[in-house]
Amino acid sequence: MNMGRAHWLYLAPALLLLGVFLVYPSAETIRLSFFGPRSETFVGVQNYVRAFTSRPMLIAFRNNLLWLGVFTLFTVGMGLVLAVLLDRVRYEAVIKSVIFLPMAISYVAAGVIWRFVYAFRPAVAPQIGLLNAIVVGLGGQPVGWLIERPWVNNIALIVVGVWVWTGFCMVIISAAYKGIPREMQEAARIDGANEWQVFRHVTIPFLKSTLAVVTTTMIVFVLKVFDIVYMMTNGAYDTDVIANRMYNEMFQFSNYGMASAIAVILFLAIIPFLVINVRRFRVQEAVR
Amino acid sequence: MKRKLLLKRLPVHLIVIALAVVWLAPSLGLLVSSFRPRQDLLSSGWWTAVITPSQWSRFTTANYRDVLTQQGMGRAFLNSFLITVPTTLITLTIAALAAYALAWMNFRGRQLLLMTVIGLIVIPLQMTLIPVLRMFNAFRLSGTFPGIWLAHAGYGLPLMIYLLRNFFGALPRELFESAFIDGATPFRAFVRLVLPLSVPVLASAAIFQFLWVWNDLLVALVYLGGFEEVAPLTLRLSLLVGSRGQDWHLLTAAAFVSMIVPMIVFLSLQRYFVRGILAGAIKG
Numbered sequence: 250m251n252m253g254r255a256h257w258l259y260l261a262p263a264l265l266l267l268g269v270f271l272v273y274p275s276a277e278t279i280r281l282s283f284f285g286p287r288s289e290t291f292v293g294v295q296n297y298v299r300a301f302t303s304r305p306m307l308i309a310f311r312n313n314l315l316w317l318g319v320f321t322l323f324t325v326g327m328g329l330v331l332a333v334l335l336d337r338v339r340y341e342a343v344i345k346s347v348i349f350l351p352m353a354i355s356y357v358a359a360g361v362i363w364r365f366v367y368a369f370r371p372a373v374a375p376q377i378g379l380l381n382a383i384v385v386g387l388g389g390q391p392v393g394w395l396i397e398r399p400w401v402n403n404i405a406l407i408v409v410g411v412w413v414w415t416g417f418c419m420v421i422i423s424a425a426y427k428g429i430p431r432e433m434q435e436a437a438r439i440d441g442a443n444e445w446q447v448f449r450h451v452t453i454p455f456l457k458s459t460l461a462v463v464t465t466t467m468i469v470f471v472l473k474v475f476d477i478v479y480m481m482t483n484g485a486y487d488t489d490v491i492a493n494r495m496y497n498e499m500f501q502f503s504n505y506g507m508a509s510a511i512a513v514i515l516f517l518a519i520i521p522f523l524v525i526n527v528r529r530f531r532v533q534e535a536v537r
Numbered sequence: 538m539k540r541k542l543l544l545k546r547l548p549v550h551l552i553v554i555a556l557a558v559v560w561l562a563p564s565l566g567l568l569v570s571s572f573r574p575r576q577d578l579l580s581s582g583w584w585t586a587v588i589t590p591s592q593w594s595r596f597t598t599a600n601y602r603d604v605l606t607q608q609g610m611g612r613a614f615l616n617s618f619l620i621t622v623p624t625t626l627i628t629l630t631i632a633a634l635a636a637y638a639l640a641w642m643n644f645r646g647r648q649l650l651l652m653t654v655i656g657l658i659v660i661p662l663q664m665t666l667i668p669v670l671r672m673f674n675a676f677r678l679s680g681t682f683p684g685i686w687l688a689h690a691g692y693g694l695p696l697m698i699y700l701l702r703n704f705f706g707a708l709p710r711e712l713f714e715s716a717f718i719d720g721a722t723p724f725r726a727f728v729r730l731v732l733p734l735s736v737p738v739l740a741s742a743a744i745f746q747f748l749w750v751w752n753d754l755l756v757a758l759v760y761l762g763g764f765e766e767v768a769p770l771t772l773r774l775s776l777l778v779g780s781r782g783q784d785w786h787l788l789t790a791a792a793f794v795s796m797i798v799p800m801i802v803f804l805s806l807q808r809y810f811v812r813g814i815l816a817g818a819i820k821g
Contacts, residue, residue, distance in 0.1 A: 255723065256642040260650075263635035263694055269672075270691025271657050274665035281667060331556065334549050346807070347557045350564070353803035353810070354796045355752035357771040361778060361792035362563045365570065365785060375581055377785070379566055382582050412560065420811055473661055476754045480775060495663050496755075500762075505667050512663040523659040 275516075282509035286502075296510035306511075309489045315403055316410070316471045316490065323411045324467050325460065328418025332426045333448065335419075345423070349416030356413070360480030363409045367394040398487045406488055409477050414470065418463050425459035426452070465522045472519050491515055571789035572596040578786050600790035604777075608787060609765070610794050613773035617798075619682055620757075620769050621750045624689040628746050629739065631690060632697035637727050639698065640705040641713065651702065657695040665692075666759050673760060680764030688760055689750050697742055704738040705731055737809070744806060745813030748799055770795040 285292050300306050331348060335341045351359060368378030372391055376382040381391040394405040429452065437447045453460075475492035482488045484497065491511060498508035569583040574597055577586065586592045605611040639651050669688060670679065678684030708731065716726045732739070750756075754771045761767050768776070774788075774795050781787055803810050 254644075256638040256644050259634040259638035259642070262631045263654075263698060266631065266687065266691040267654065267657060267694055270665060270669060270688055271660055271695070274668035274672075275660055277668035278664050327556075331553070334553050337546065337549055338553055344553055344557045346804075348560050349811070350800070350803065351560070353748065353799040355754065355771050355774075355799070357752075357754050357774050357778075358792045358796045361774065361788050362567045364778070364782075365566060365789065366563050368785070377578065377582050379562060379582065379584070382584075412563070473663075479754070480778065492663060496758075499667060499759075509667055512661070512666070515661055516659075516664050519661055520659055 278509045278512050281505055282513050284506045284509075286504040286506055288505050292506060296506045297514070299507065300510050300514060305489060306491075306494060308487050309484075309491050309494045312403055312488060312490050313472065313474070316407055316474060317468060319404065320407050320410050320414075320471050321464060321467045323407075324414045324418045325422075325464050327411070327415045328422050328463065329456070329460070331415070331419040332423035333452065335423065336426060345416070345419065348419055351413045352416050356476030357480055359409055359413055360477060363405075363412070364395075364481060367405055369393045369396070395482050395488075396486050402482065402486055402488050406477055406481055409481065410470075410474065413477075414467065418467070421463050422456060422459055425456050429455045462526060465526045468522045469519055469526065472515060472522075491518075567789050567792055570785060571600055571793045572598065573786065574599070575784070575786040578789075600786045601794070604787055604791040604794060608777060608781075608791060609768075609773055610770065610791050612766070613768055613770045614794060616767055617751055617769040617771075617795075620685055620689075620767075621747055623682070624686045624693075624750050625743055625747045627686055628690040628693045628697055629743055632694055632742075633701055633732070633735075633739070634727075635694075636698050636701035636705050637731060639702045642723070654695055655699050658699065662692060662755060670759055678760075680761055680767055682767065685756065685760050688756060689746075689753070692756070693746050693749065697746065700738060700742050701735070704735055708734060737812075740806075740809045741813040743813075744802060744809050748802065748810075748813070751799060 281288050282296055283291060283293060331344075335344055338344070365377075366379045367381075368376070369381055369391055370376055370378075372385070376385050376391055380394060385391055392401065395402050433451050433455075434447050437451050442450070473492050474490050475496065478484060478488060478490050478493045479496065484490070484493050492515065495508050495511040495515065498504045498511060566583045569586055570578055573583065573586055574595060577592070577595060586595075605614075635654075639647060639654070673679040673684050673688075678687075712730060712734075713726055716730055721729070751769075752771060753769075754775060757769050757772045758775070761769070761772060765773075765776075774791050777788060777791055
């Protein structure tokens with residue numbers, strides 16, 4: 250359709266902002282990653298070498314990997330279980346709201362909520378944190394959930410992430426689940442399949458592409474995870490993650506070269522998953 | 538028969554309800570604690586206040602008065618609005634104009650431009666922080682509202698343009714043809730036809746952008762950090778955690794203040810909210 254040549258007027262504000270806030274800074278960050286802390290001396294790939302060899306970064310990589318496995322497994326797994334189970338109860342909508350609610354609040358608020366759940370006091374004092382009260386009530390010793398490294402504290406942080414994101418997985422998977430033709434499942438049951446077999450051989454194959462989208466979305470989140478760790482421990486006791494390292498290199502150590510290199514590493518790690526996701530975006534469009 | 542079905546379903550009910558309780562308990566603890574006096578909070582768990590009727594009269598709103606007036610959460614509440622509302626309007630207006638051109642105007646390189654804009658979705662914020670911060674310092678935009686409006690708008694645009702273009706592009710061609718026969722200009726068609734027909738997608742996009750900015754910590758931390766008078770709720774709350782980390786009577790009330798608006802949006806506009814969240818999930 251011919252609408253004249255005014256299109257640049259419509260596009261100009263967007264292109265200006267995209268150029269200023271995304272295109273130019275990204276190119277500049279790539280350039281800075283080859284320079285020293287104050288961006289004055291060219292240091293080649295030294296920042297990258299340090300990023301892959303220094304102990305704090307290696308711990309951050311390990312933690313992101315831990316997040317990748319545990320967080321993704323639990324959010325997607327519980328989202329799937331909830332989607333299937335909730336389809337069988339009449340109060341589905343209420344429970345869904347409850348599980349989805351944490352998606353609405355900030356990670357900062359979620360951080361406060363969970364710091365309170367994990368609150369830790371010596372055994373002589375009354376426990377005001379829910380989790381330690383349960384542990385003590387069962388006859389155990391109070392646990393420093395955010396202090397005990399390396400597994401307890403990292404898992405404690407991951408639990409916060411799972412609490413926030415399971416609702417998201419549940420909603421998307423549930424929408425796809427309701428799209429499965431009921432006759433398929435009924436037919437399988439009439440042929441003598443038990444519930445597990447129906448789930449395994451009818452439900453799962455149908456949900457495959459949805460599960461793929463949800464999984465890649467979770468992986469992208471994991472790679473960028475920042476707020477939860479910043480709020481709960483700021484990386485103390487070996488709980489650091491890549492994005493928080495980048496922030497600290499930038500503000501705590503004013504090492505802009507190193508911070509830029511970490512940003513580029515983060516970017517390169519994310520690209521493949523986001524490309525898959527944007528391509529599969531249509532699946533999400535279809536469920537809405 | 539019915540009884541047998543109920544028995545068979547019992548495990549399902551138990552699992553589902555148990556999970557819901559587990560999910561709700563942390564937030565409930567926050568809410569209850571925010572109304573308890575400091576001494577009570579430190580001497581017993583919040584659950585004892587719930588199950589002991591004699592303690593109910595001790596609930597107080599003093600913590601809220603304290604955080605809103607003494608701890609700067611009142612000012613931060615206003616700041617969050619002053620940051621979020623203009624950002625949402627700016628982002629949506631600019632994105633809608635661009636999406637309209639990308640959907641309905643013919644020009645060379647349109648497809649390439651569209652692919653480039655969508656491609657920008659993959660860039661994580663971290664890639665932009667240092668150069669933008671330097672730019673802001675040079676132009677004295679650090680610690681100002683216009684600075685953070687523009688930054689959030691820039692970061693939100695790729696996804697917004699993508700969402701809106703998809704919707705605009707699906708509108709029927711005949712609509713435009715008849716409008717132009719009647720002598721409408723492209724801009725008039727945009728305002729009178731496209732925007733009214735796109736209210737659902739505009740609502741989803743607006744809610745997503747609003748909540749994203751409201752709940753953001755990183756962008757505020759980098760571009761507004763150190764300027765307390767413009768700090769939004771998230772930033773103020775994170776500072777409180779740093780300075781008063783054990784004062785649970787303040788932290789719980791402050792956290793709840795920061796959650797009120799998103800909760801209201803969630804409960805009243807759930808449909809649009811869920812759509813917005815689903816659509817926004819691919820944001821880089």
